[in-house]
Amino acid sequence: MPSRVVVIFAAAFLFAGCATPPKDDPEALAEFEKANDPIEPFNRVVFDFNMFVDKLIFKPIATMYDGAMPEYGQERVHNVLANMRAPVVFINDVLQGEGQRAGVTAGRFAINTTVGVLGIFDVAGEWGLEPHSEDFGQTFAVWGAPEGFYLVLPIFGPSNPRDGLGLLAEAILDPVNYWAxxxxxxxxxxxxxxxxxxDIRSRNLDTLDEIERTSIDFYAAIRSLYRQRRADEIRNSRPSAIQPAPGFSTTPNPAQQAESAALLD
Structure with missing residues (x-):
């Protein structure tokens, strides 16, 4: 895993000069800087590869799973997977100094692992302890690490150097995987x-199809949604002083929240 991540980042820096800023067009330059995508040609190649793999493998499997597994069963699987990730969420809550959120995460894990039978049932949610997500990329952001440029990772999808390092940290430090x-x-x-x-792909089949169908540029739409979603997650959905781009909100609507889960979580 670590060696693959190093290769990916090395390739990204190698291609960093592929996109040239449009210096003679102030409006185009502003749009270029706003997208934060200096290696766009490289990213688009990886994006197209990911879409090819998705249509060839991931989407058909997710479609079969969605058709064969009753909704009740899918929810149980989702609950178990979410419960297994709770220790990572707790670690990042603590690292970010979010004591109250850490308490909620610890309470959810304890209740759902015991009363909820290893997380099959979200008893904690029924008792008012609502779930939230945290990861090491968010923690690095809270600590002041810069986002870096937009980066599309093979298979993993939209990211950036900070979130890529977060993925690596989670792969190494996840307590459940460490125990295994x-x-x-x-x-x-x-x-x-x-x-x-x-699980993620099956829960977002219709949403991603709709975004692809209605987008003039699917790549640009995913990039925009991903960056807005990450900014919202880093703020823990607190209001931002930055005005959203036209047609988008700094607080994702349900469709954006569903779509964002499929981008890499």
Missing amino acids: RSEDIDEFPISRTLATGV
Whole structure:
């Protein structure tokens, strides 16, 4: 995993000169800087590759899963996967100094792991402890690490250097995966990742199809939604002083929230 991430970032920096800022056009230059995508030609190649793999493998599997598994069963699978990620959320709550949110996460994990039967049932949610998500990319942002340029990772999708390092940190530090490796259950992290991918993709089949159908530029639409979603997550959905771009909101609507989950979580 670490070596693959290094190769990806090396390739990204190698292609960093592919997109030339339009210096003679102030309006175009402003748009270029706003997109924060200096390696756009490289990113578009990776994006097209990801779309090819998605249509060839991921989407068909997710479609079959969605058709074969009853909605009740899908919710149980989603709950278990979300519960397994709670320790990572807790760690990042603590690292960000969010004591109250850390308490909620710890409470949810304790209740759902016991009363909820290893997370099959979201009892904590029914008792008023609502879930939230945190990751190391968000923590690095809270600590002041710059976002860096927009970067599309093979398979993982939209990202940036900060979030890419966050992915690497989570792969190494995730307590559940660490436990599995310590017990010589080496296939567990891979199986868990695949199950999470199928769960996310199946829950967003219609949303992503609609975005692709209605977008003039699917790549640009995903880039915009991803960057707005990450900014919102880093603020923990607190209001921003920055005005949203026309047609978008700094607080995602349900469709954007569903779509954003499929971009990389």
